[in-house]
Structure formats: C-alpha cells, structure tokens
Amino acid sequence: MNLAGGLRRWIPYLLLAPGLVWLILFFVIPLFTLGEVSLKEGSFAKGFQQTFHWQNFSDTLSEYGEQFLRSFQYGGLATLLALMIGYPLAYAIAFRGGRFKNLLLFLAVLPFFTTYLIRTLAWQTLLADQGPVVGILRTFHILPPTGFLLSTPIAVISSIMYNFLPFMVLPIYVSLEKIDRRLVQAAQDLYATTSRTFLKVILPLSLPGVVAGTLLTFIPAVGDFVNAKLLGGPRDLMIGNVIQSLFLVRLDYPAAAALSFVLMAFILVGVMLYVRVLGTEDIQV
C-alpha cells in the first residue's frame, strides 16, 4: 500500500522523464552552446574567442534586416493564404464530409507521404517556363509572353503555403469537428441567418484550431529555406538561407548563432502577442 502510494507519486515524473531528458539533451544543451557561440568574436581561420560580444546581435540584424523582413512577409502571406484555403477546406470536410470525411481528410494529408524536398522539386516542374501553369497564365495574358514564375516571390510564397497547408487544415478540422451540433441548431432555431450562425457560433468555437493552425504554419514558414532556395531568385532569399550561408560558406559561426537567436526571439514575441490578442483558453503562453 505504502509502496504503491509512493510509486503513484512518482508516476507523473517517470512519465515526464523521457521527454524531459530528450529535450535537455537535444534542445537545452545545444541552445546553450549556440548562445555561447553567438557571443564569440574572431574568424574561422584565426579561431573564435569568447569575448561576450553582444554586438553580434545588432550587427547581424542590421546587416540582414532585408532578408529578415522578407522572411516575415513571406511567412505571413503564406500563412494567410493557407488559412484562406485551409479553413473552407476543413469546414467542408467537417460539416459536409458525411461518410467521406475520413477519405477527404486522408486526401488532404496525402501529399505528406512524399518528402518535403520532392514536393518542392515537383513545383519546379509545375511552374517551369514551358510548364502547364505558366502556359495557361500566358494564354490568358495574365503573364506577358516572356513572363515566368520561377525565381519570383509568387513561386516561393505559394509553395510554402502548399507545403504547410496540412498543418493548417488538421487543427482547424479538429476544432470544427468537436463543435456540438446542437449549438448550431439552437442558433438556427433562434432565427440566426447562416452567416450569423457562422460568425457568432462556429467561428469563435473554431478559434483554437485557427490559432494552432496559423502558429504551426507560420513558425516553420518563417524559418524555411528550402522553398526560397529551390524556387526563388537572389532577391527572394530568406533568413534561413542567410543562416545556412553563414554556417556553411562564410564559416562565421557567431553571426549565424546570433541570427538564429534573433529569429527565435522575434518569433517568440510575435507568437506571444498573437496568442494574447486572440486569447483563446486552450492555448496559453
């Protein structure tokens, strides 16, 4: 009895332990190393010395402000587009899916069965100058005869949106799915119009899904470097590409580490403000 009681007290900690150990080993410790590197000064050739050079942060931010801003713009636009496409999709599946609900959901997630890289490379083919999309746009004079999509912001943003769309659809679907249908009926019984029902009942109840979906889309979208690298030109590169270049080509580890931290800080603050404003009960920071 005593033993069982003692064990019971420890069970929550035991359950926490694997995740905690994992996080400490692969997140907290590297984070500290990264923080340490970000304050160093020197060069790859001569070696880096720890001088608590806080200027690294302001220096990298001012030097790469352009790519920084661009990342948030591209990430934000991609998230907005994903929401505009993802919400109606999740709504249709949850409320009109009927017996095809699971199938439709499966189809929405299906692209995820292919690797990220292959999906992005496929967009290269789709958006090629001689490809179907550009061909159609040229025919309808939306693009000039020599116009193209590859190496433009359009290609990068739409591909980011596509790549992260399931992250938007799934949480919204889940929150729509669990809405008590009697609430919708009650609204209708009380002579609420369809749009009023949606705005006053369904939308507020699905907000936790929207918040989760936008965060799950926005955070990786801002840090993404694959789409910009494969579909963008030199004027479309994002902060992820800069960090990669600093680490791998310029071998300026302190600047790369500092920039990673600045990015993390901006995203963290942005997310906190966002959640504070939309203030849902399910997600709190």
Place this chain on the structure above:
Amino acid sequence: MRPLRTTLNRRRFLKAAAATGALAAMPGGSWMYGQDNVLNFSNWPFYIDVDDETGVSPTLADFEAEFGIRVNYVEEIPDNDEFFAIIAPLLERGEDTGRDLIVLTDWMASRLIRRGWVEELNKANMPNWENMRADLKSVAFDPGRRFSLVWQSGFTALGYNKVLVKELTGKDQLTSVNDIFDPGLKGRVTMLTEMRDTLGLTMLALGLDPQNATLADAQAAVDHLKGFVDSGHIRAFTDNSYADDLAVGNVVAAYAWSGDVIQLQLDNPDLEFLFPQEGFMQWSDNMMIPLRAQHKANAETFMNFYYRPAIQAQVEAYVNYIPPVDHELVKAEIAAIDDSLVGNPLIFPNAADLAKANVFRPLDDAEEEEFNALFQDLIGV
C-alpha cells in the same frame, strides 16, 4: 564535382536509378572481405562510370575483383562547403572521419592541406601517378602532389540554347562572356553559386585576370553583376540545378560546367558549350586521404588503379570530363570504346584551348572570407 540532379527525363532517370542501385548491387557482402579489406570512398554524384542495365560501376567491380578490397562508394558530396561542414569538426578534434578517400575541388583541397588535415601519399604504393598530366603534377597548393591526386578536371564557361538565343537576341551564336548580359536574355540567365566560377568568368568579361584576382577585382565583378541581379536579368545563382533549367529551356544562357553540357546535349541538341574569346575557368577535383583514415594503403591502391589509362578511358566515356591522366595514353584506350570521343575538345582540349583556361588565384583563409562576404552578399545571402 558537378552532379547532375535527377530529372524526369529518361536518360538521367536511368542514371539516378543506376547510381542508387550501385550501392545495393555491389558484389558480395562485407563477410567476403576481411575488416581491413575495405575502402570508404566519398565522391560526388554521377561522377563515375555506371552500367545503366545492372547499376554496377564496371571499374569499381573490376577493382574489387582484382584486389579483394570492398569499396563502400558513397555519393555524399553535393557541394564543397557542405561536405567541409560535415568533416571539419571531426578533423578539428583529431578524430577519424570514417572516410578513407574524399574528392574536393582545388580551393577546398588547398584549405584541407593548409590545415594539415590530409595524409601524405606514399607514392611507392602508386607508381601510376607518373601517368598524371604534366600540367597537373605540381600545383600551387600541393607542390609535387604530396597530398592529392586529381580525380577529374573540367571547364566553366557559357552553356546556351542556340535556338532560343537566336529567338531572343537575333544572334546566331555567342562568342563572348559579355553576350550573357544581352538585354534580350533578361530573366533567362543563371550563374553559379561557386564563387570562383562566377566571379572568375565575370572578371574575364571585364578584362580582369582571375589568375591574379585581387579583392578590388572581385569588387569590380560583384559591382558589375549587382546591377543585373537588381534588374532581374540574372534569374538565380544555382548549383547543378541550372542543368535542368537549361535542358528544358527555362534558362537560355548560363555559366555552366563542361561535362554537364556534353551530357545535356544528348537530351537537347540545341545546347552549345562556348569557349568565350576572353577565356574561361578551369578547375580540378582532387582525391585526398583524410587524416587518421583507417585504410590508407587501400586508398593508395585505389588511386593507383584509377590512374591506369584503360580505367580512365572507361570512366571518361561515361562522365565526359577531362581526364587527369596523360591524354595521349587515354586517347589510345578510349578509341576502343568510342572513336568519336578522341576528337572531343571538352574531354581532350588541345594546347590552344588550354592557353585560354584560367585557374582562380589560390586564396588564403582571410582572403577567402573577404571574397566570400562580397559574393554571398551579391547572391542574396
């Protein structure tokens, strides 16, 4: 170097499949060979002969059969910088990288040799090194080739689609590096993320000498290109992905690598490789044994084997780059495989061609940082 990324076209799809298969299809398992009869060889993709039917590299299979050494052939070097980032921390700590033989471009080979991160070659194990081309036997970063032997060499110049160029600019053919800046080609041009290739060719276009490149020259080249980046004339700076864009017509003219263009001509006969009047860039990729490699002697046996003219001829007939072995020796062997290859100026350039070939001046670490900073800013990162 210069891997061809897989595309949906048949030839290269087959090559990709073959390359993947090559790893699985190597004869025998490790049990057949002792622990010491192994060679871990890291190379660039599509940089060795592969039998399209079986997926096995004939020359690798011959080597294994003759010496009883199993080769773990891994195509894991897509880019000099990325591979350096993988092995540098291990070498820095004085650990074995797990690789016995690696292939890196001149400037990166120079960096490793400067840092003392490669084993000195025991030439007694590799008498065939004498077959090396006279012009390669001693280079600035490795006098007397104490640490490195060339795997392949190639040129960087202009690749272009002659039909589309005619359509967009009215020119029947291109002659100069400067032709790539023709306003008609706006948005249909790519250049390379390899700093020495892109800045080197641009210096030639400006009448500067990449063999004696100064920081001011680099700045001049960057300033020249900056305008074309801002106007959208230069669509992108790429690794090998330009090859696909060139083949399908997204890109009309590009700074390109010679072997790529020869291989692409099989897919798209409209493509031309231009030796510009101003000259062009030349590079080599070098085999080296990383410090503390477990199978150094095997690596030397391997290099010796690949410096046989007959083996070179087999590799060359497939990869279409410039062999590091004396060209007369290789020509004699390659004639038996395909007569037409003997006269190919991209595989066997003559003295007049080579007179216009430029090798970028070797940079020390500090200079490299300065040049890289200029160039990385230009390409948007």
